[in-house]
Amino acid sequence: MIAVTPPRSSRRATEAGLLALAGLIIGAAFALVSLGRNQTLPANLVPFSVGVFALFLGAHVGVRKLAPRADPLILPVVVVLNGLGYVFIARLNDKLAAQQAGWTALGVVGFIATLFVIKRVRMLDRVRYTVGLAGVILLILPLLPGIGARINGARIWVRLGVVSFQPGEFAKIALAVFFAAYLVERRELLGTATFKVGPFMTPDPKHLMPVLVAWGFSLVVMMFQRDLGSALLFFVLFLTVLWIATERASYLVVGTTLFGAGAYLSWTLFSHVQDRVSMWLDPWQDSQDKGYQIIQATYAFAWGGIWGTGLGVGLGRRVPIAESDFIFAIIGEELGLVGATAILVLFLVLVGSGLRVAMRSRDPFAKLLAAGLTTLVGVQSFIIMAGVTRLLPLTGLTLPFVSYGGSSLISNWVLAALLVRLSDEVAEREEPSPHDDHTTVIAVTA
Numbered sequence: 379m380i381a382v383t384p385p386r387s388s389r390r391a392t393e394a395g396l397l398a399l400a401g402l403i404i405g406a407a408f409a410l411v412s413l414g415r416n417q418t419l420p421a422n423l424v425p426f427s428v429g430v431f432a433l434f435l436g437a438h439v440g441v442r443k444l445a446p447r448a449d450p451l452i453l454p455v456v457v458v459l460n461g462l463g464y465v466f467i468a469r470l471n472d473k474l475a476a477q478q479a480g481w482t483a484l485g486v487v488g489f490i491a492t493l494f495v496i497k498r499v500r501m502l503d504r505v506r507y508t509v510g511l512a513g514v515i516l517l518i519l520p521l522l523p524g525i526g527a528r529i530n531g532a533r534i535w536v537r538l539g540v541v542s543f544q545p546g547e548f549a550k551i552a553l554a555v556f557f558a559a560y561l562v563e564r565r566e567l568l569g570t571a572t573f574k575v576g577p578f579m580t581p582d583p584k585h586l587m588p589v590l591v592a593w594g595f596s597l598v599v600m601m602f603q604r605d606l607g608s609a610l611l612f613f614v615l616f617l618t619v620l621w622i623a624t625e626r627a628s629y630l631v632v633g634t635t636l637f638g639a640g641a642y643l644s645w646t647l648f649s650h651v652q653d654r655v656s657m658w659l660d661p662w663q664d665s666q667d668k669g670y671q672i673i674q675a676t677y678a679f680a681w682g683g684i685w686g687t688g689l690g691v692g693l694g695r696r697v698p699i700a701e702s703d704f705i706f707a708i709i710g711e712e713l714g715l716v717g718a719t720a721i722l723v724l725f726l727v728l729v730g731s732g733l734r735v736a737m738r739s740r741d742p743f744a745k746l747l748a749a750g751l752t753t754l755v756g757v758q759s760f761i762i763m764a765g766v767t768r769l770l771p772l773t774g775l776t777l778p779f780v781s782y783g784g785s786s787l788i789s790n791w792v793l794a795a796l797l798v799r800l801s802d803e804v805a806e807r808e809e810p811s812p813h814d815d816h817t818t819v820i821a822v823t824a
Contacts, residue, residue, distance in 0.1 A: 414690025
């Protein structure tokens with residue numbers, strides 16, 4: 379039997395097929411929500427389907443033209459997560475659904491624009507300090523008087539007229555770029571122990587100081603903003619990229635120790651952290667106030683059982699702020715354990731795609747950047763899902779691509795575009811030259 383290596387266009391054909399399947403899933407879910415609520419098909423089912431098709435077709439065309447060798451799984455997974463998130467937001471709040479549709483359109487525009495502007499990820503390496511400074515400025519903005527705003531106890535918002543956004547969502551990408559670029563430049567020095575501290579040998583602190591300053595500054599700002607979930611996310615990002623760059627397990631040990639000390643310090647200094655830990659351990663001690671949200675989410679999972687109550691049939695409105703912080707609980711109620719597991723698997727596929735890009739990258743900067751961006755998506759997803767299911771204390775982060783929120787959605791679409799660009803560059807390097815005698819692979823079997 380003779381097998382010929384498929385052309386690179388087959389990746390885009392695979393992506394197109396998966397996107398068509400994603401569109402069917404989203405359209406069917408939208409129709410089933412209306413049937414569950416009103417026993418009728420939604421009047422706007424056709425316009426909705428056409429809009430979804432046009433929007434995500436635009437993203438597919440953008441990848442086909444600007445990153446033709448990219449991983450065919452990344453965009454379809456993002457589309458399914460975004461589409462199902464919109465369906466559940468529409469099931470909870472029609473007004474917020476209209477806003478989320480606009481944010482989704484802007485996210486797709488940002489996705490295409492990122493692919494158009496970032497032709498090579500090395501462009502980001504050359505402006506590492508500018509990008510790092512931009513990340514720091516974005517973190518500071520909510521603390522500035524006049525534009526900073528405190529919402530739900532956290533000062534992470536910037537309000538300009540009628541527009542509010544969370545600059546920290548974009549800061550995480552900027553800092554991921556900075557950490558990757560700086561650690562690539564210093565990886566050999568950071569991986570060599572030349573400085574003695576008592577009986578231990580460590581790298582020279584001067585080589586690590588700029589990154590430690592950037593990381594420490596971000597954590598301090600997060601603490602002032604009372605957004606410790608984001609502080610944890612930045613911490614894990616920094617530690618992961620540092621470990622991959624140096625391959626020294628000692629950084630993990632020291633980092634874990636620092637995390638434990640920081641967690642204990644936060645618990646002693648901040649009353650809202652104490653409240654969240656107490657509600658995590660025993661939400662029934664204040665079942666009508668601070669523990670109410672977690673208890674209702676627990677009941678939602680219980681009502682969902684294995685197969686769920688059915689789309690549009692659940693009692694999701696009983697869970698406060700369900701469209702953002704606790705949307706995973708609504709998914710668990712109406713789609714059951716099966717549906718919640720499907721969402722988890724989608725995130726695992728996305729994380730697996732990102733890690734595969736990192737492992738195949740020969741460029742050290744691309745490897746660290748892919749690992750950092752994947753860490754952001756994976757860890758943030760884990761933190762919020764673990765918080766909703768009471769595996770961890772609740773932190774208030776959003777579920778990427780699924781929860782309501784413009785800043786989170788747009789920034790994650792940009793992050794997805796960077797992963798697509800990185801995967802395209804990896805495939806380009808691996809693709810045989812058209813003049814190579816081995817472009818055709820022949821396998822002989824009996």
